[in-house]
Amino acid sequence: METIGLIAGNGRFPVLFARAARARGLRVVAVAHRGETEPDLEREADSVTWVRVGQVGRVIRALKAGGVSRAVMAGGVNKVRSMFSLRPDWRAMRLLGRAAGRGDDALLRAVSAELESEGIEIVPSTVFLQDIVVERGHLAGPPLSEREAADVRLGCRVLAALGPLDIGQCVVVERGVVLAIEAVEGTDRTIERGGSLGTGRAVVIKAAKTGQDMRFDVPAVGPRTIETMVRSGAGVLAVQAGATIMLEGERLIEMAARQGITVVGCDEHGNVGQS
Amino acid sequence: METIGLIAGNGRFPVLFARAARARGLRVVAVAHRGETEPDLEREADSVTWVRVGQVGRVIRALKAGGVSRAVMAGGVNKVRSMFSLRPDWRAMRLLGRAAGRGDDALLRAVSAELESEGIEIVPSTVFLQDIVVERGHLAGPPLSEREAADVRLGCRVLAALGPLDIGQCVVVERGVVLAIEAVEGTDRTIERGGSLGTGRAVVIKAAKTGQDMRFDVPAVGPRTIETMVRSGAGVLAVQAGATIMLEGERLIEMAARQGITVVGCDEHGNVGQS
Incomplete structure (x- = not known):
């Protein structure tokens, strides 16, 4: 064995x-x-x-x-x-x-x-756990609006700027305004802060750091991420495909769908489409 | 007139x-x-x-x-x-x-x-208000330690990375760890969050955004900044010389000195020395 x-x-x-x-x-x-x-x-x-x-x-x-x-x-x-x-x-x-x-x-x-x-x-x-690595595309909830898609791309630009400094895996954006950036407080607190500053449809972007070594602490989302979003009033979760894992994925997708929360997998530039 | x-x-x-x-x-x-x-x-x-x-x-x-x-x-x-x-x-x-x-x-x-x-x-x-634009050098409190000087330089690197995205004027660092990054919550809340995650000597760095147009909202520190630092347990304030103003400067310096808070003016790389 x-x-x-x-x-x-x-x-x-x-x-x-x-x-x-x-x-x-x-x-x-x-x-x-x-x-x-x-x-x-x-x-x-x-x-x-x-x-x-x-x-x-x-x-x-x-x-x-x-x-x-x-x-x-x-x-x-x-x-x-x-x-x-x-x-x-x-x-x-x-x-x-x-x-x-x-x-x-x-x-x-x-x-x-x-x-x-x-x-x-x-x-x-x-x-x-290859089956739980997030794939690109729409995963749950209502389709991404134009405005939300632009927020996802902006969030990815912020994370790309911070990545080389080995900080920041999460950012919260709404209507082109960066509401919260993660330092050491962790993703849940960042979502709480950013979500509470938004209007109920804030966009949460979670990605790997530039050059992050995937042998250590792969960025992960799970049902608790959705719970935190519901509590804080965030409406969209975008996670970097290929570089982020989804824990208890079926439960997460089911919770998000029930709560009207959109979940997408995107590339490092924030693009969700398959092209 | x-x-x-x-x-x-x-x-x-x-x-x-x-x-x-x-x-x-x-x-x-x-x-x-x-x-x-x-x-x-x-x-x-x-x-x-x-x-x-x-x-x-x-x-x-x-x-x-x-x-x-x-x-x-x-x-x-x-x-x-x-x-x-x-x-x-x-x-x-x-x-x-x-x-x-x-x-x-x-x-x-x-x-x-x-x-x-x-x-x-x-x-x-x-x-x-030219007399209140912050100058480079040591302004109040105990001299900057080596560790704190390194934290100032790290904070400046983080702000330099975010500046082109038109976000972030403040960051809180301690012992090489970035404790808090400002998005829209404002400098006071960023200091409160970062300071409370540190051990009482967290380093607050405040700078202009890259290419910030100084006709609009010049980054400013004032006595309230020191009050927030005392309340949150932050010990060092580094502000970008030439690009930041100090409101009620005499009172700020006097408060900082009394509270044992170090205040320095630094360049955009975090260097405090005059060379």
Whole structure:
């Protein structure tokens, strides 16, 4: 039986990953982060070792002890919480020193190199989840209006400008006005802020950062995204096709359709059409 | 006696402008916006005509009736409030149709062209206020640490990326992490959000947008900026020298010094030194 390692962050993604991997007959050896990972993971993985954010040495030991040679990273960590409570072990200290920037990708690339030096290859977490990578086109709700399509394109321009700085995966736009830009507060709070500044049909755009390494924390939307939009008064969700995954997609599409929320997959320029 | 027109938005800036212009012996003919401009302006200007946001025709008539051939725009308007409550007159409608983009500058440029076609020249509001344009260097509080200087430079990179899109004048950074980026919520709310995510020494960077037309709403800081920083737990204020004005500068510097808040003027790359 093949073994896959799972370095689990927060949210539903690690749980869904473990379930999908086991459904394919794999053994899942997970490392979970205290205060981040959902305890549910215990039910879906074959083994779970709990560590604190920053204990890179313990992550490596747990994976090696579990016989892991291939692992995925799934789910993020709360950047603000971890930024100020991080107690890195010596291995993390060494790689923090080497990491070129302080952006997520730079740090995760350093963690990934550390693991690979120990014979553990990091593979994209979408490996068993190709069916949930968002495709281009109309996915739910009323058709996109001209105005909304223009807002999607503007949002993509904003995200393209911020991407090289390793920040920003989400932006909220209405009638050509950029209502909110995500920094570290996370996508849900960005949607709440932007939606509450709009008139009920604000457009939420979620995309990958330019050159984002898909082995780390793939941008994801899920039913909670739709719940946040309903609560905040946002009306359109545009996600970058090919670079974003949809968790519990059927439920998301069904919720969006019922709430009259439009969901589309678009390219990095915000185009939804297939041409 | 020379007459100067004042198209007044919100905040202290219009009031301070009128006071400075009258101190120079000018007659101030003001147009104030209901729900935006502080009623105090009545005491500082020679005449005030109240209009609603979007009544461009009335602005022109009021300035012409007052014998104005040169006017300034001072203070912003609440973009979110005006976006959804705007009832433009025919003149505003016509120029909204012509405005290339929906960014502030594009709209204000169109308003400005409309006024100039009527013989009213728009001049920068800093015309009588050169002494309050921020200069480069250390202005108040403890010296900037290495870490804070790096945060200032990062913030300037973020603002430089967003500037061409006509958004973003403020960003909050701490330890290399971008905590908050301003969209339409305004600088105070951005400072509140970013500061509350930091540890008490978050760095606030305020700059002009790339190519910002200084005839319209010059970026300004004032004592309220320091109050917001104290309340939110931000510790450093870096403002772009030459492109930002400091309202009630003596009071701001005195408040910052008393609160241990560092204030610096920097160039567009975030450099504070004079070289």
